[in-house]
Amino acid sequence: MVDSFLVPLLKIVIVLNATLVGVTYMVLLERKVIAWAQSRLGPMRVGPYGILQPVADAVKLMIKEDITPVRADKWVFTAAPIIAMVPALIVYAVIPFGPEVSLFGRPVTLYITDINVGLLYIVSVASVGVYGIILAGYASNSKFPLLASLRASAQLISYEVAVTLTLVSVILVAGSLSMVSIVRAQESMGVWFAFLQPIAFVLFFIGGLAETNRAPFDLPEAEQELTGGFHTEYSGMRFALFFLAEYANMIVVSSVATTLFLGGWLRPFSSVGWLSFLDIIPSWAWFLLKSFFFLYVFIWVRATLPRYRYDQLMRLGWKVLIPLAIINLVVTAIVKVILL
């Protein structure tokens, strides 16, 4: 009873809450880092150094008036933010934050579940998240959101191909689709897949930027051209849900990149014996540290690079990323066959 029901339930509650708190603080971190990049201070008023800013933002968004446009498609307009949010959260079910540890005398795994098709589950659930954006643009019954959502769907479909192809080459090396097995494979080979699959690593990260609509691929939210983006007609908490989903997806991409390419919960050089003093930092802390690195790079890229033009975006996706991913996959397959 405790092991089959209570422990998973507790894990779900903890992971969901940690995600939502993490998301709100990601917003603060982003504002701070971009401010520092531009020699500003960022939020400073609410709490010391502005650390209570997310609380103020949340209260503001919740008490704001929630407007549904008269000509909008009401059901779809209401459903769109939910459809965007739910896939971003249920993906966390298969992300391994750590191995099995002993907690209060009972073995507890630091992941909610480990299914045989874990990586495929992530990709398929993430592909459903596209609907949130498309439907938000459609249901608003307004031309700028519609244009933004058409852009977004074309962008997401194009980059999904490249991202999935890079994942296939990682699966080939690891020999499994299960997230835990992929980390174990890196442990037994004694090398992070970022070094075995450097091209896939870079392609995955670029594709991840595009899949989460982040700069320099944030065309669906190009304010100058679209007065805001697919969420122009949304206000209050529904508007906030789109942003929560975007940041939750950033955390997902960071966690998946950590698991697939940076050895998940493993400490650096996990096969080198004399570095075992690094084990005083627990496994989940290594995982969070590596994920945080990716999240920081997300913000760093946004502060540095200008936005792509639409045709450049499509050319990069179809003529550079996808061919590179296919070549990488074929080479990986050949090398694997030769080495076996």
Next chain:
Amino acid sequence: MGEAIAFYTIAAFVLGFAVLVVSTKDTVHSVLFLVLDFLFVAALYVLLGAQFLAAIQVLVYAGGIVVLYLFVVMLVNLKRPPEAHQDPNRRGKLGFALSAVVLAELGAIAAYGYVRPAPALAQASQVLPVTGNTEEIGWLLYTSYLIPFEIASMLLLVAMIGAIILAKREL
């Protein structure tokens, strides 16, 4: 018992959404019901223990193909109701004919299954030298079902080349 309840509940949702797909007037809503339908079909696969198939179902159909449907429906404004055909009974007749064919096919499959029951699944999987859902599917696709698999991939390639040639008149 629990499995039977789950099956009949999911099957009822699958059929209910399928009816809504064809009966809804708004094309976008119709496409959305199709997505829900595909998701419940994926749930049926999970119930059968075919997680790989379920994930592929969601990835390819719900997340890929229907997005393209939605794309087309949104680009082609279908707010105007379709004009009635000259012969109002034609659609009904065609529908009945097609339904009769499908019903006959299902009846034939059921009858065949009754006459020659399929070997138990446990027996079939014992023969395989690999374990795990994904591995078993891969093994079967590249041994027993290699030729159908390759023919299907050729068909997809032909469709892709055909689409490119149709879309790009001068190459």
